Amino acid sequence: MDINNILKSTFSEAANSLTTLIQKPFSIQQEDFRILEGDQFLNELEVNPEDFYFASILPTPEKFNFYVFLVLPENSGYALFDFLMGNPTGTTTTVDEDIISGVGELTNIVGHTFINKMADSLHTNISATPPVTTFDMFAAIMESAVTTENIRDEKILYSKSLLMSDDSAFTVQFFIVADTSSIDFLPKDE
Amino acid sequence: MEYYLKIGEIKLGTKDDILRTILGSCIGLCLWDKKKHIGGMVHIMLPTPPEKNCSENKGKYATTAVPTILNAMLKKKSQKSDLVAKIFGGASMFAKLESKNANNIGERNYSITYNLVKELHIPIVAEDVKGTMGRSITLNCSTGIVLVKTSKGIIEK
Numbered sequence: 001m002d003i004n005n006i007l008k009s010t011f012s013e014a015a016n017s018l019t020t021l022i023q024k025p026f027s028i029q030q031e032d033f034r035i036l037e038g039d040q041f042l043n044e045l046e047v048n049p050e051d052f053y054f055a056s057i058l059p060t061p062e063k064f065n066f067y068v069f070l071v072l073p074e075n076s077g078y079a080l081f082d083f084l085m086g087n088p089t090g091t092t093t094t095v096d097e098d099i100i101s102g103v104g105e106l107t108n109i110v111g112h113t114f115i116n117k118m119a120d121s122l123h124t125n126i127s128a129t130p131p132v133t134t135f136d137m138f139a140a141i142m143e144s145a146v147t148t149e150n151i152r153d154e155k156i157l158y159s160k161s162l163l164m165s166d167d168s169a170f171t172v173q174f175f176i177v178a179d180t181s182s183i184d185f186l187p188k189d190e
Numbered sequence: 191m192e193y194y195l196k197i198g199e200i201k202l203g204t205k206d207d208i209l210r211t212i213l214g215s216c217i218g219l220c221l222w223d224k225k226k227h228i229g230g231m232v233h234i235m236l237p238t239p240p241e242k243n244c245s246e247n248k249g250k251y252a253t254t255a256v257p258t259i260l261n262a263m264l265k266k267k268s269q270k271s272d273l274v275a276k277i278f279g280g281a282s283m284f285a286k287l288e289s290k291n292a293n294n295i296g297e298r299n300y301s302i303t304y305n306l307v308k309e310l311h312i313p314i315v316a317e318d319v320k321g322t323m324g325r326s327i328t329l330n331c332s333t334g335i336v337l338v339k340t341s342k343g344i345i346e347k
Binding site: 049050052057095132134135136137139140141142143144145146147 | 194197212213214215216235236281283284285295296322323324325326339341
């Protein structure tokens with residue numbers, strides 16, 4: 001199985017966990033998958049660097065030097081939080097501690113499901129610590145992501161997916177930031 | 191003309207030029223010539239290069255970026271005595287992780303940049319650094335004024 005298929009299946013599994021969590025069925029459409037070169041990621045992603053996003057980071061401190069990032073546009077974060085809390089869509093429009101905590105909980109479950117499924121696909125174990133969640137400008141988040149762990153020869157596996165229900169659609173972007181040696185454990189594209 | 195600096199870039203501007211970048215744990219160092227009204231900005235990513243004789247992008251690391259931007263200003267006929275410095279960024283956006291790892295990259299980026307500028311005897315006239323929020327900075331090369339935008343609002347430095 002190549003990495004693209006692994007990411008497709010892991011993201012589908014993660015989306016299923018989201019469906020269970022907020023009791024709403026979603027279908028998944030993977031819009032983009034790429035391997036980006038370290039600090040050049042901003043040149044390649046069609047994102048306004050000043051737009052605000054929710055982001056959670058899940059480090060995998062053992063075995064592999066990589067971490068998983070989940071990034072949600074501001075409006076997707078609000079809408080998913082409203083689903084989680086059972087509020088009508090549009091109730092949440094500003095950021096506070098509650099929504100940071102709620103998005104953190106969502107990404108904790110989705111992120112760990114993602115990591116567990118990836119570990120299964122690779123026939124190995126990957127453990128991750130609980131996520132740290134923030135809300136800030138996209139460029140500031142991603143720039144901090146590639147420097148936080150001081151990975152200097154980093155590569156970024158990037159997957160952008162769309163979660164769609166009957167009445168809503170959310171963009172969720174997954175990044176796996178890894179040093180070059182750790183990323184070698186992943187199977188190459190066929 | 192407005193220019194957006196990516197990680198590791200160094201850019202100079204004059205008159206109506208606007209230099210802009212977005213910072214998390216990285217540092218945005220601005221030099222401004224108060225007589226010639228020339229501005230310079232560099233987006234520094236890490237404190238030091240992986241090897242001493244690194245030929246990589248010199249703007250990426252504090253130890254190579256600070257002398258490089260100064261030399262670029264001097265090539266534009268700026269006098270060092272006419273320069274002032276402003277430093278921004280160095281946030282710890284994932285502070286909980288960094289405290290576990292004792293690896294506060296934002297603080298180290300700031301500390302090294304600050305010391306290098308001090309050693310050059312260039313006065314640091316403004317700064318907005320550390321904390322937990324990202325910053326968008328915009329340098330007006332004509333006035334030397336920097337607008338700092340965060341999720342909390344905009345301030346002038």
